[in-house]
Amino acid sequence: MINRSKRFARKAVKVDHAQNLIMQHVLQLENEYTSIDSCLHRRISEPLFSKDCMPHFRRSGLDGYAVWSKDALFATPQNPACLRVIDEVPAGYTSNKQVVPGTAIRIMTGSAVPDGADAVIMFEQTEEYQEEGQVSIRIKHKVAHGQNITKVGDEITTGQLLMGAGTRIGPGQIALLASMGYKEVPVFRRPVVGVLTTGSELISVGEPLQPGRIRNSNVYMLVAQIEQYGGLAVKIGTAPDDIDEVNRTINNTLEECDMLIVSGGVSVGDYDVMADFFTTTSGNDTTLLFNKIAMRPGSPTTAAVINNKLVFGLSGNPGACFVSFELLVRPVLLAMQGIESPCKHYIQAIITNDYDKGCPHDRYIRGRMIYSNEQVKVSVLEKNNSSMLISIQDANCIIMIPAGSKGIAAGQQVEVIPLPYEFTMY
Amino acid sequence: MINRSKRFARKAVKVDHAQNLIMQHVLQLENEYTSIDSCLHRRISEPLFSKDCMPHFRRSGLDGYAVWSKDALFATPQNPACLRVIDEVPAGYTSNKQVVPGTAIRIMTGSAVPDGADAVIMFEQTEEYQEEGQVSIRIKHKVAHGQNITKVGDEITTGQLLMGAGTRIGPGQIALLASMGYKEVPVFRRPVVGVLTTGSELISVGEPLQPGRIRNSNVYMLVAQIEQYGGLAVKIGTAPDDIDEVNRTINNTLEECDMLIVSGGVSVGDYDVMADFFTTTSGNDTTLLFNKIAMRPGSPTTAAVINNKLVFGLSGNPGACFVSFELLVRPVLLAMQGIESPCKHYIQAIITNDYDKGCPHDRYIRGRMIYSNEQVKVSVLEKNNSSMLISIQDANCIIMIPAGSKGIAAGQQVEVIPLPYEFTMY
Known part of the structure; x- marks a missing residue:
């Protein structure tokens, strides 16, 4: 003592x-590498750039036929385009054939579009028929160049920033990491x-x-x-x-x-x-x-x-x-863990009840934010004394009441620090 | 096939x-019991009611002296109340002495207020002095009945609902569970x-x-x-x-x-x-x-x-x-895991960009909510096609664009489903 x-x-x-x-x-x-299987909620330790583009091949957007668009540029129900189906390609496989005028290749969503084709037409817009033991299709609607084909690099280009240091790994990040081949992930x-x-x-x-x-x-x-x-x-x-x-x-x-x-x-x-x-x-x-x-x-x-x-x-x-x-x-x-300005985390909200306790210093009280018709509102929780813990469980933010003799009145704007716990309804 | x-x-x-x-x-x-050491983020499986009240004793709100308020009801700097200090009690201990008129017991924040005392005065408002080998204090400000004493059950009464079934355990819940003695916690x-x-x-x-x-x-x-x-x-x-x-x-x-x-x-x-x-x-x-x-x-x-x-x-x-x-x-x-209306999770936000893709069905697109001067705003993320994943990592909500031929214009209200990932700034 x-x-x-x-x-x-x-x-x-x-x-x-x-x-x-x-x-x-x-x-x-320092950073470390963790398996993609155990990286959920960890934080990326360095900016990651794409080593490949995505898609890395011309990708079909649906199940249908790869065609040469000029074959069906003016197709109508009265004047359909008729094409011979020369191959069928499951997703994940590539055709060793080429679409030439008058032909089509049956492909699936996500498949590589065969060489020669510059459009994909969906099954539902075609009619299959047999001619001399050969499967053919009838196209009754015009087909546009590039239709239903995702270009190489359309989603991600090579060298693009995928995520910055400090990024917390959630479902979206983990999907991206997996698709880019990060079996081991650099994290703090x-x-x-x-x-x-x-x-x-x-x-x-x-x-x-x-x-x-x-x-x-x-x-x-x-x-x-x-x-x-x-x-x-x-x-x-x-x-x-x-x-x-x-x-x-x-x-x-x-x-x-x-x-x-x-x-x-x-x-x-x-x-x-x-x-x-x-x-x-x-x-x-x-x-x-x-x-x-x-x-x-x-x-x-x-x-x-x-x-x-x-x-x-x-x-x-x-x-x-x-x-x-x-x-x-x-x-x-x-x-x-890589966050650059971790102290700046205030947002504004409208306080819904009077808080008339003046204080010579800024006061930080437990509050509950709700959304009401696109507005953020916040109420002061009861049992908010420093010695009390019962209200902590209901707090999804901390309300800052600025120093002053008067406190703050309902309807005024206040600054709040959102907490990450149960912020949404659940 | x-x-x-x-x-x-x-x-x-x-x-x-x-x-x-x-x-x-x-x-x-079914439910199970899990140690309080490993219950973070689990969900409570049954409503929990308090078995004890809190505090379960009259608790001092600060470090100071437990007194009989009538002794110092009219104390002023000119006419101070002088009291003999008859005991010193660390937090966690109880005095076997009783405050009687003319006496005070030195106690700490969180200590049980000794019998006979009905107020606590903080150290800073007292002056210690020695008289005939006996420690005494001088009180120069009036003391009110009940001052700085938290009543039994002031925070939690016996039998009160502590948390309902389905509650997700965060820091506030775990503090409450610990203080209420839940070494094992019933969770789904x-x-x-x-x-x-x-x-x-x-x-x-x-x-x-x-x-x-x-x-x-x-x-x-x-x-x-x-x-x-x-x-x-x-x-x-x-x-x-x-x-x-x-x-x-x-x-x-x-x-x-x-x-x-x-x-x-x-x-x-x-x-x-x-x-x-x-x-x-x-x-x-x-x-x-x-x-x-x-x-x-x-x-x-x-x-x-x-x-x-x-x-x-x-x-x-x-x-x-x-x-x-x-x-x-x-x-x-x-x-x-006990949530009763888990489908009702829409909130309203103002969309900040036009989305002019009409659709015969409701469309659910990835969006980013931000707070702007107490308003919730939301923008449509780029690369939002169903085949694309790059935008998932930036999505903190799903925007619902209602069925219709016209899409939706910037400034209109939309319904969004907040996602729990990185909702706040970090």
């Missing part, structure tokens, strides 16, 4: 300044983030409640937040009481992790060992970036760089812990 | 009718979905391109879509050419899977074995639900029920395959 007064003499930085300070210490992660290594919780009041999820004790929920919440943003979370456990031991634990952890999050113990309480840790360990390999932010909740949020790695001290209050993570840790995780 | 003409004589159903037909055959999945079993692809033109992702051949991208895309919606995908491989073998493969697969998706082979091509399969196998345990939908793309989309399990035949065209999945398979996966 050292230096109680020092804790009250903290200098608050603004949120964007805090973000800037942090962003200067983002660790650059997942950032490894340690989670350490503090607080003698914490019991584990399996333990029965006792007077004055609560179950440790922050560790699960933080792990989930880390994993949502592509990190690999490592539970370090509960911090010891002794500051030297805390120091040892943190240093050991940082050898195995890219970043560390500590929840709790950053405020002005007697047992807020993290507050002491951050104010006393500045030295050779440790730089305190800030230990107070001009915001609510989460004002005692702290960040330091220890052995070139970021260490965050977040509030033990679940609401504050959640919000601080989204404002400060999320951008770091995204930047580590 | 049986019965070519039968393929052209299909009767188209409307999209919502197709959805209704499918929803009548959704398999009810993940739906197991087989993926079978057809098409002799398909080569595997590791193979070099050959004339007329393309790499199988649909299998990866479908697996990703299935997993995005909570399913467990099983790759069955490529369908054999022979219809009896297809039959055997499908029946074997359905013994291990809850649902099957087949991509390709559903159109009118000569080798569209799935089209034959669906039209010829109706019988005892097989019911064809539909084999044509009045929509673009994906009109030959087919669904059947075989041995009480849904089997989908989706187009082999990647754009069509993607869209059909979102319209028809996504609702089934969500319904299997």
Whole structure:
């Protein structure tokens, strides 16, 4: 219990300044190759350019006949074009014959259009008949040059940018990677983030409640937040009481992790060992970036760089812990995985209820966005105190209420940070 | 190659009718218990009610002194209240002393407020001093009854609904589950979905391109879509050419899977074995639900029920395959995991470009939603043909262009289905 007064003499930085300070210490992660079978939701580590074009052959857009368009340029029901069918080609095969005037080759959707043909006419617009043991077709509608043929490179040209570094791999990306032959995909290594919780009041999820004790929920919440943003979370456990031991634990952890999050113990309480840790360990390999932010909740949020790695001290209050993570840790995780401006993620919405709590600092409250006739509306969730967690599950955004004495009235525009969780109806 | 003409004589159903037909055959999945450590993104299988209230003790909202408010009801700098500090309680511990008039107990944020106290005053508003070897505090501001004390059950009352069946577990849910002691969490079993692809033109992702051949991208895309919606995908491989073998493969697969998706082979091509399969196998345990939908793309989309399990035949065209999945398979996966109205997921947006392609059927095109000054806007992505996949990666929604001869003009309102992928900026 050292230096109680020092804790009250903290200098608050603004949120964007805090973000800037942090962003200067983002660790650059190396890339790795992962099988296309296990790359879902990973992030591409380098810009990928197409090595082939797509399609790489003239492709038929439907099931029908490849023809020479001039044969049927003026075809009508009265004056049909009659062509001999000289081959049938399943998709995936190529014909070794050539379409010459007066002939047609039966091909399938996705097939390579045979040489000589410059149009494909769909089955439904032809009539098959036999003539001297030979299959022929009658075409009763005019055929245009190029009709139903996808040109080489029409979808993708060689050398085209397929996706940039930082792209998160979803169904569309994975389809593209597969079609371009990426059996192994270059992705950023997942950032490894340690989670350490503090607080003698914490019991584990399996333990029965006792007077004055609560179950440790922050560790699960933080792990989930880390994993949502592509990190690999490592539970370090509960911090010891002794500051030297805390120091040892943190240093050991940082050898195995890219970043560390500590929840709790950053405020002005007697047992807020993290507050002491951050104010006393500045030295050779440790730089305190800030230990107070001009915001609510989460004002005692702290960040330091220890052995070139970021260490965050977040509030033990679940609401504050959640919000601080989204404002400060999320951008770091995204930047580590190639996102260039990870702090700029505000959108505008119309607030649907009054929020009349004034505050000398910007306030970040949990909100619920809905769409209403092409407008984005947002409502303030109940049970929004920093100590409360029940509303976190319903939050799909964080609403920023600017500093001021009056709060904000229903119908005004506010800035919100969308959260990635269950943003749509489900 | 049986019965070519039968393929052209299909009767188209409307999209919502197709959805209704499918929803009548959704398999009810049993629940299972999963550790809280591995429940992220799973869906709760039954409504959960709180067994305890929260907080379950009178909780201090900050670091300070628990007092009897009447002692300091009229405290001012001129006339401070002076109280003897009779105990110090770390969070997680309870005092065996009682606050009586003239005394205070030092407590921490989150601590249980000792009996007798009805207010907590923060450290910063007190002055500590020693008197006759006894620590005392001076309070210079009036203290109100109940100040900084969170009442028992203020956040959660006993028996309150915590989350409903179908709730997807994110950081907020997991924090709540942990705090309520759910070491094991009741969730729906993940739906197991087989993926079978057809098409002799398909080569595997590791193979070099050959004339007329393309790499199988649909299998990866479908697996990703299935997993995005909570399913467990099983790759069955490529369908054999022979219809009896297809039959055997499908029946074997359905013994291990809850649902099957087949991509390709559903159109009118000569080798569209799935089209034959669906039209010829109706019988005892097989019911064809539909084999044509009045929509673009994906009109030959087919669904059947075989041995009480849904089997989908989706187009082999990647754009069509993607869209059909979102319209028809996504609702089934969500319904299997407890979502009650999984088909109603439209929102409104303003389209920013003309789309002048008329169509006798509703058209579902890939779009990109953006937020612009509290409005939801949407633009049609380029390279949107059903055969194209490059635009899928940029799509964060599907735009519905209603049937009609004229398409739709920029500035009009359209209905869109948001996709869960990278919906926000990152």
